[in-house]
Amino acid sequence: MTTDSVNTRELILEILLEVTERGQYSHLVIRSVLEKYQYLDKRERAFLTRVAEGTIQRQIELDYILDQFSKVKVRKMKPVIRAILRMGVYQLKYMDSVPASAACNEAVKLAKKKGFGQLSGFVNGVLRGVSRGLDQLTYPKESVDAVKAWSVCYSMPEWIVAQWIGDYGKERTKEILAASLLEAPITVRANLERITPEALAERFKEEGVTAVPLDTEKYPGLSYAYTIFGFDHLNGLSSFKEGLFYVQDISSMMVAEYAAPKEGDHCIDVCAAPGGKSIHLAEKLRGTGHVEARDVSEQKVALIDENIKRCRLTNITAKCQDATVLDETSVRTADVLIADLPCSGLGVLRRKTDIKYRMNPEGEESLVALQRQILSVVCEYVKPGGTLIYSTCTIHTAENEGNARWFEQTHPEFALDTMRQMFPEEHLGDGFFIAKFKRKQDNG
Structure with missing residues (x-):
C-alpha cells in the first residue's frame, strides 16, 4: 500500500496520533490528509479512509482485544506503539482483503521507521498472537452485563450505553448502537435555484456518478435529494464546483x-x-x-x-x-x-x-x-x-x-x-x- 515515497499506513498512523493524542477531530484530519494526497489512487485513499475511520470507530473493542493478548495493557503503551497495534488489529479483524502476514509485517516496519526498533518484536508478537487467537476470543456476556457487553461489542463508552438504555430501552438502544457502526451514505440535494432534480441526475450520469433518488414515500418532500456513490472525490466533480448540488444529511434537510x-x-x-x-x-x-x-x-x-x-x-x-x-x-x-x-x-x-x-x-x-x-x-x-x-x-x-x-x-x-x-x-x-x-x- 505505497505510492512512490508515500506510505499509506504511515499516513494512517499520523491521523490516529493527531486524533487520539493531540485532540484533533477525526473527520477534519482525514479530510485534510485526503486533500493533501489527492494524487493517490482511489484504492489507496479508500484503504486509508477505512483503516483510519475504522480504527477510531472500533477503538474500545480493539483495546479490549489487545488487552487479552498483550502483557502491557493498552493504557500503559507508548502512544505510537498503541496506535500501530490498534490499526493492526483492525486490519486483522475487519479487513479480509489484507493478509494477516501483511498486517503484521507492515506494523513491524512502521515501528522501526518511527524509531521503536527495540519494540518491533513486541509488536510482532502481539499481532501474531491476535491473528492466531481471534477466533477463540471471548467477549463480555450480554446476559450478565448488557452495558459492558455492548460497550465492547459496539465500541461505545459505557456511560452512553447506560444513558440510552435509560432513555429508550434495550431494544432501541441496540438498534442505535448497531447503526452507529454503519457507513454513512453521502446524500445531496439539488440546488433548485440552478437545476432541476432530473437535470442533476443527468449531470451525475455524465460524470460517472451513481445517483439513487430517495424514496419519496419514506421521505416525503425530499424529491430533490439523492444518495450518490461511485465517484472519486467531490472536488473532482464539475457539478459540485458549479454549485448544482449541496451535500447534506437527510435529517438536516x-x-x-x-x-x-x-x-x-x-x-x-x-x-x-x-x-x-x-x-x-x-x-x-x-x-x-x-x-x-x-x-x-x-x-x-x-x-x-x-x-x-x-x-x-x-x-x-x-x-x-x-x-x-x-x-x-x-x-x-x-x-x-x-x-x-x-x-x-x-x-x-x-x-x-x-x-x-x-x-x-x-x-x-x-x-x-x-x-x-x-x-x-x-x-x-x-x-x-x-x-x-x-x-x-x-x-x-x-x-x-x-x-x-x-x-x-x-x-x-x-x-x-x-x-x-x-x-x-x-x-x-x-x-x-x-x-x-x-x-x-x-x-x-
Whole structure:
C-alpha cells in the first residue's frame, strides 16, 4: 500500500496520533490528509479512509482485544506503539482483503521507521498472537452485563450505553448502537435555484456518478435529494464546483422542510456554519426575501461565505454574531428563525467517530445550559406569528425533548407545533431532533 515515497499506513498512523493524542477531530484530519494526497489512487485513499475511520470507530473493542493478548495493557503503551497495534488489529479483524502476514509485517516496519526498533518484536508478537487467537476470543456476556457487553461489542463508552438504555430501552438502544457502526451514505440535494432534480441526475450520469433518488414515500418532500456513490472525490466533480448540488444529511434537510419559509420571508440562522440549512432556506425563497446566516467566528463565517459563493445565491449573507448576545437590531424581525445549536453530537457518530470519546455527562449538562441560554436570547428575534426551529444532531433526551419542554414552559409566548426525534437506524439519515414553535400573535 505505497505510492512512490508515500506510505499509506504511515499516513494512517499520523491521523490516529493527531486524533487520539493531540485532540484533533477525526473527520477534519482525514479530510485534510485526503486533500493533501489527492494524487493517490482511489484504492489507496479508500484503504486509508477505512483503516483510519475504522480504527477510531472500533477503538474500545480493539483495546479490549489487545488487552487479552498483550502483557502491557493498552493504557500503559507508548502512544505510537498503541496506535500501530490498534490499526493492526483492525486490519486483522475487519479487513479480509489484507493478509494477516501483511498486517503484521507492515506494523513491524512502521515501528522501526518511527524509531521503536527495540519494540518491533513486541509488536510482532502481539499481532501474531491476535491473528492466531481471534477466533477463540471471548467477549463480555450480554446476559450478565448488557452495558459492558455492548460497550465492547459496539465500541461505545459505557456511560452512553447506560444513558440510552435509560432513555429508550434495550431494544432501541441496540438498534442505535448497531447503526452507529454503519457507513454513512453521502446524500445531496439539488440546488433548485440552478437545476432541476432530473437535470442533476443527468449531470451525475455524465460524470460517472451513481445517483439513487430517495424514496419519496419514506421521505416525503425530499424529491430533490439523492444518495450518490461511485465517484472519486467531490472536488473532482464539475457539478459540485458549479454549485448544482449541496451535500447534506437527510435529517438536516428536514429543518428547512419544517421551517417552510414563504417567498419574501426574512430568515435568521443563528449557528449556521457551514451553511447548509441557511442555503436550503434561501433556495426555498426562490430568489426572494433574505437569509442571514450567522456564526460566532470569522473563520466559520468564511466557511459559510465559501458555500454561498459556490451555490451562487444572492438572497443570503453571512454575518459574525455571537448567539448568546442579544442583537437589538434583530428583535422581532424574523419570519423564520433556525436555532440548530451546539450539542453533544451523538446522532452523527457514523460521520464523526471520535465524538463518543470526547463527550461526557458533565459536557452534556453544560450544553443543555448553553442551549437554553441561546434559545432565551434568539427567540426575541421572531415576529409574532413567526416560526422558531430548535434542532440538534444528537439523541440525548435532555438536550432535545427536555429543552423543548423547558422552552415551552418558560416562554409561553411560543406554542409547540411539532416535535420529532429521528434515530439513525430508522433511515439513511443521522440521529437528529427538530422542534417547531410558533410565536403567538400579540393581543390586541
